[in-house]
Amino acid sequence: MRDPERLTSSNGLSDLERELLEAGKNETMPAALREQMERALGFSGAAPGGGHARARVEAATGVKASAIVWISAGVVVLGVVGGLIGSLAGARLGPEPARVVAPAVAPATIEPPAPPPGAAVSSAGGSRVVAPLLPPAGLEVTPGAGAASAPVVPPARRAGALAAASMRAHSHSRSHATVSRADIARAAGTGRGHAASASSSVAKPVAPAESVSAAVGAPPDAPIAEAPPRAAAAGEQQKPSANKSAPARAAAAPSSDLRAEINLIDGARAALRAGDTAAAMDLLGKHAVHFPHGALAPEETALRVEALMRMGRTAEARAYARRFVAANPASPLAERIQRLVNRDTAP
């Protein structure tokens, strides 16, 4: 099938129409937004921020930047001491070598590796937990499902995952992006903690010496999962420290549709158990939109029926149940769904 001609290259277009289409074609992202995004994603071409530069150094050398900082601080201290000794020695000769000290001191002020703004990282040994941007309380994750979904990172995927981890490492610098991240984290349900631990297992760096929790008053509500030991596999040492990625990890995208589905369904189930039918319906709606033919569509229907029954919307619940049972008579869920509907019919 051949493509039709584009409108803009056809005749019979009014000046206004042509002008509008051209304007739409040529719109470019404002430079400020682009730079912000490049910084957030950790690309070159962006003005290197502190964390960015550090990640690059680490990636290049495989050495923790903090170590470099300390080494350079040591060099500076040596320089200062040397300068002092020199100036002491020079003092006997004349006053001028004292000038050497001043420039030597200046770089020392760069030394403290300031944590990036908004970094809310709590680090305890290997497992790291993200506090902010987590889905609302009351939603919890079934550990079983999470455990099933977490370690599914095949080795071939790692290259991408590494890059993803390092991109996330920088994405916290877009502070206004937090709303959408929260949205998406929520949309993906509450398995986030597991997804996060999965990616942390990939992105796990050498043990961080720095990074003390800045997440004041926000206790991590994600289930803490031990990072699997394969994180320490050779070849993964060269990555930038993942402690910087923690805040952004809450927004980490699901690395597979199935995981996202599981997250949504688990979230909905947890919300339902917690009595929050509205949140459950919201998550189920998201599942329906994103995965209309998903692997967990039957579960979605079952939960929807349950939620509707609980909300007193029995007619809708029955309609869903009827349709489901008709379409999937052999499904193990059919019986359960039928029971859900019947339960409240019986006087």
Added chain:
Amino acid sequence: MFRRAVLPAERVEPAGPYLPARLRLERLFKDHHQSVWRTLRRRGLTPEVAADVTQQAFLIAAERLDDIVPGSERAFLMATALRLALSSSRRERRLELAEDMDLHPFRGRDPTDARASIDLLDSILARIDPTLVEVFVLFELEEMSSPEIAKLLEIPVGTIASRLRRAREAFRSVAERMERVMRRENQGS
């Protein structure tokens, strides 16, 4: 089917996986971020929100880099971004065609002002069925081929053709109507 099972201990990390993946991503970003952002803008997102969603799409692309077939990068990014935009539910209110055309912002519009043209374009698109706009924008503005669009939206090529036809009709009729109103206003004043 006959792939040899690889025991975990045997797994060999590809040499320096970090850099190529990273480079590929940077390349991806450089080539496509404008296109993705623009498409989101035409779906009614503000510049900032569109940038946000674009960033999110690239994060997902980074996660799934190995799943992205070379050559289909843009389609992957677009599809992801459009899905995200849909779920972000922060899309601006779509305007109804019946709604009074408030041309106030466009009165005395300077034709050389790209900003004003963009706003006018978006206000036209906001009056058209979003599913039509999607196809229209990808085809007319981002100049993707219909098979490419069909693949990324997961609908048949024939549907693309019919949506495109309807989208063009809608676009032209709304634009004409706006033009008429503006002309009348200019004469009136």
